[in-house]
Amino acid sequence: MMTDTKTGRQDAPLVLEAFLPYRLNRLADLVSRDFARIYKDRHGMTRPEWRVLASLGQFGQATASDIVAHSSQHKTKVSRAVTALEQRGWLKRETDEADRRSEHLTLTKAGLRAYGEMAVLARTYEDRYMAGLGEKERRAILAGLDAMEAGFVAGVK
Amino acid sequence: MMTDTKTGRQDAPLVLEAFLPYRLNRLADLVSRDFARIYKDRHGMTRPEWRVLASLGQFGQATASDIVAHSSQHKTKVSRAVTALEQRGWLKRETDEADRRSEHLTLTKAGLRAYGEMAVLARTYEDRYMAGLGEKERRAILAGLDAMEAGFVAGVK
DNA sequence: GCGTAATAGTTGAAAATGTAACTATCAACA
DNA sequence: TGTTGATAGTTACATTTTCAACTATTACGC
Numbered sequence: 001m002m003t004d005t006k007t008g009r010q011d012a013p014l015v016l017e018a019f020l021p022y023r024l025n026r027l028a029d030l031v032s033r034d035f036a037r038i039y040k041d042r043h044g045m046t047r048p049e050w051r052v053l054a055s056l057g058q059f060g061q062a063t064a065s066d067i068v069a070h071s072s073q074h075k076t077k078v079s080r081a082v083t084a085l086e087q088r089g090w091l092k093r094e095t096d097e098a099d100r101r102s103e104h105l106t107l108t109k110a111g112l113r114a115y116g117e118m119a120v121l122a123r124t125y126e127d128r129y130m131a132g133l134g135e136k137e138r139r140a141i142l143a144g145l146d147a148m149e150a151g152f153v154a155g156v157k
Numbered sequence: 158m159m160t161d162t163k164t165g166r167q168d169a170p171l172v173l174e175a176f177l178p179y180r181l182n183r184l185a186d187l188v189s190r191d192f193a194r195i196y197k198d199r200h201g202m203t204r205p206e207w208r209v210l211a212s213l214g215q216f217g218q219a220t221a222s223d224i225v226a227h228s229s230q231h232k233t234k235v236s237r238a239v240t241a242l243e244q245r246g247w248l249k250r251e252t253d254e255a256d257r258r259s260e261h262l263t264l265t266k267a268g269l270r271a272y273g274e275m276a277v278l279a280r281t282y283e284d285r286y287m288a289g290l291g292e293k294e295r296r297a298i299l300a301g302l303d304a305m306e307a308g309f310v311a312g313v314k
Numbered sequence: 315g316c317g318t319a320a321t322a323g324t325t326g327a328a329a330a331t332g333t334a335a336c337t338a339t340c341a342a343c344a
Numbered sequence: 345t346g347t348t349g350a351t352a353g354t355t356a357c358a359t360t361t362t363c364a365a366c367t368a369t370t371a372c373g374c
Binding site: 023129147148 | 169170171172173174176177178179180181182183184185186187188189192208211212214215216227228229272273275276277279280282283286287289290293294295297298299300301302303304305306307308309
């Protein structure tokens with residue numbers, strides 16, 4: 001056990017606020033909750049629904065499996081979100097005749113409109129946040145995210 | 158709308174995998190799930206329970222409100238986690254006689270033992286992860302986390 | 315002191331999530 | 345062609361989480 005030279009007191013075995021998983025979670029939670037207000041208040045969407053919408057908007061067309069991979073969500077979440085968006089009239093399914101297990105999903109007009117709105121709000125949200133920082137901090141954040149992403153695809157399987 | 162010079166195709170209104178809230182969440186989720194295996198497998202603990210344990214281990218003594226603030230969890234999570242840890246015999250409560258609304262929580266012997274184990278595992282986990290990276294990446298990650306934390310206490314209220 | 319507001323913590327019910335099992339379809343290959 | 349195994353997606357059920365309401369106690373203003 002080390003001694004903190006600043007305070008002179010004994011360090012605890014683990015300092016939670018310096019622990020990587022905790023720091024990451026705390027930040028993600030803060031940012032998520034903050035941004036979630038936008039799609040929750042505006043459209044009553046859940047996060048899985050927002051991610052499916054974002055994936056479809058980005059891809060144009062995709063299967064549920066594509067979205068699972070792209071949005072990093074479990075297939076049950078995607079399945080439920082797709083059903084919800086379908087009932088809302090924002091997407092439609094079309095089963096692939098070559099492989100009738102999978103269905104191609106596309107946004108409807110209404111879905112596209114919602115996606116367009118949300119994409120603007122999302123970019124505004126990010127820009128506003130980044131604008132509150134110095135150039136050095138912005139670069140540090142992006143570099144840090146890159147490094148973590150690179151580290152985790154390698155480290156965690 | 159910009160054009161991607163690499164692929165030549167039109168950029169979507171929003172690229173999910175470049176969007177800050179998504180990136181953060183994805184990373185936090187990966188790391189959390191990975192680390193959660195340790196306290197789940199070993200002790201059947203949930204994340205709120207682990208955080209309460211970690212907070213108490215670090216502070217020695219604290220009230221539920223202290224833990225709410227320190228562990229960034231909603232008070233209902235903390236309340237239920239405290240109950241669970243108490244039933245497991247890992248902490249005990251003592252109501253403050255000066256202000257009988259609040260109670261002081263401390264770890265029992267068994268709780269301290271579990272905390273000690275977990276603290277070692279947590280540091281090992283982090284060290285092993287960091288050891289898989291270069292010095293530049295390690296510094297980038299820490300700088301990025303610092304920058305985000307600084308940015309968010311200012312930006313989000 | 316007395317009424318009102320604030321704080322510490324708990325609880326119930328609804329919503330979301332995770333896990334595993336399930337249906338349907340397709341692929342591989344003897 | 346028939347059996348075995350994989351894949352796409354859904355569903356049931358148990359566990360967690362959320363949200364709001366609640367109890368108990370203390371603080372404040374007059």
